[in-house]
Amino acid sequence: MISINRRRFLEDSILATAAAAAASAPVPVLAEENAAGSANEKITVAIIGCGIRGKQHARELARYPDCDIAYVCDPDSERAAEVAAQLVELDRPSPKAAPDLRVILDDKSVDAVFIATCNHWHALAAIWAMQAGKDAYVEKPVSHNVAEGRRIVQAARKTGRICQGGTQNRSNAALAAAIDYMQAGKLGQVKLARSVVYGRRGSIGGPGKCEIPPSVDYNLWAGPASLTPPRRPRLHYDWHWVWDTGNGELGNNNIHSLDICRWGLGLSGLGRSVISYGGRFGYTDAGETPNTQVCIFDFGEKTIVSETRGLKTEPFHPNYKGGWIFYGDEGIISGASLFDLHGKLVRTFEGRSESHFANFLKAVRSRKREDLNAEIVEGHLSTALCHLGNISWRLGREVTPSELREEIREVNAHGDVLETLDRTLRHLRDNDVDLAQTRMTLGPHLRVDSDREVFTDHAEADALLSREYREPFVVPSEEDV
Secondary structure, eight states, rough: OOOOHHHHHHHHHHHHHHHHHHHHHHOOOOOGGTTTOGGGGGGGEEEESSSSSHHHHHHHTTTTTTTTEEEESBBBHHHHHHHHHHHTTTTTTOEEEEEHHHHHHHHHTTOOEHHHHHHHHHHHHHHHHHTTTEEHHHHHHHHOOHHHHHHHHHHEEEHHEEESSSSSGGGGHHHHHHHHHHHIIIIIIIIEEEEEEOOOOOOOOSOOOOOOOOBOOOOHHHSSOOOOOOOOOOOOSSSGGGGTTOOOHHHIIIHHHHHHHHHHOOOSSSSEEEEEEEEOOOOOOOOOOSSSSEEEOOOOOOEEEEEEEOSSOOOSSSTTTOEEEEEEEEEEEETTEEOTTOOOOEEEOOOOOOOOOHHHHHHHHOOOGGGGGGBBHHHHHHHHHHHHHHHHHHHHHEOOOHHHHHHHHHHHOOSSSSHHHHHHHHHHHHHOTTTTTTTTEOOHHHHHHHTEEEEESHHHHHGGGSOOOOBBBBOOOTOOO
């Protein structure tokens, strides 16, 4: 591997060039013909979840004449009506609207579902759909916890259904070409990858009382989660920042670049250990998840370091907001660009990309899960890393910066873990966070039994691998899938 000092010296020019290359690259042409069949061979689908991402699903699926959108589903009737109206505006027939996804699962004419619900519904919706004979596209993160992610994979195998995770970068041909280059050994040994997601998130307000909109069936909305009344002002979207329904920014956006790090490094399983530190800084509100978080994932010969920031921040490097970076001893890949060890741009990879939705429809037709660019097991493993990082943080204790430095110094990982800590501490100081008053949380360094997808000798951490469910919204056990 290149030295730490040499790497720091090169990163500024490399990442600025990578950002410029990405900005100037032509928009890829979607290879629609790879998936679309004739209008006489329509696949009947339903969109489950009609928020921001559900509307994007509707817009994308409306492009395919071989896709008949028969239903939209959301426990908020106003949201379902919005997506139905959107489809009409896109010159598609008005779909049926259903508040309860079980109505759709009972309709044998529906071939596949596109799941864009809140995170806590992802796994159960996918499993129920496959058990009802439907194929399932399930948004990231594919699960709310590790155990139910594995249940989705088991359901796909048992039923023989097609199941795609919503990590759409797997359908980016230029990125795939860069990863093929790296996995062919042309970057030399690659032992470190970084996943960097910086995006400002303000206070969600509260804690206080949440007025449930009259258009919402809250029992259906909560589903597998508890019926405890929310303590945030807004029901929709801000569920991301509460553990009962969401997974924080690590599971919301960092999942994308973490997935690319796993893919590029050729990693399977959950690695050997994880440790996380950070906190919810800058305001006091009803949110529970950290807005500043670093996770170190140890895979033995390889390491992934993820950084998540929600406060005002400078880019990871000048002109480079974030993403993924692979460090090899013969070069560096950032984005879809290759650099030599002197920081000179060697090439920017290209390719004819495919719509992630079209890729799923193609596999629905072929009945071959190997046609999927993001088969569900990959979505499960990348999502599970987010869960592991969050579990470490949730079990953490408050520490001073000096205590944190001493413990992180002992972490055996590729890359300079103290340099990452120093940048994080500077970031908090820049946001006027007084760590003497608001302490950083340092999670335990958790050892992982990757084969069994549990922790090694840590019952408290194992307890967070699953959850308690409300009848009848129960994710089935391994025996009942």
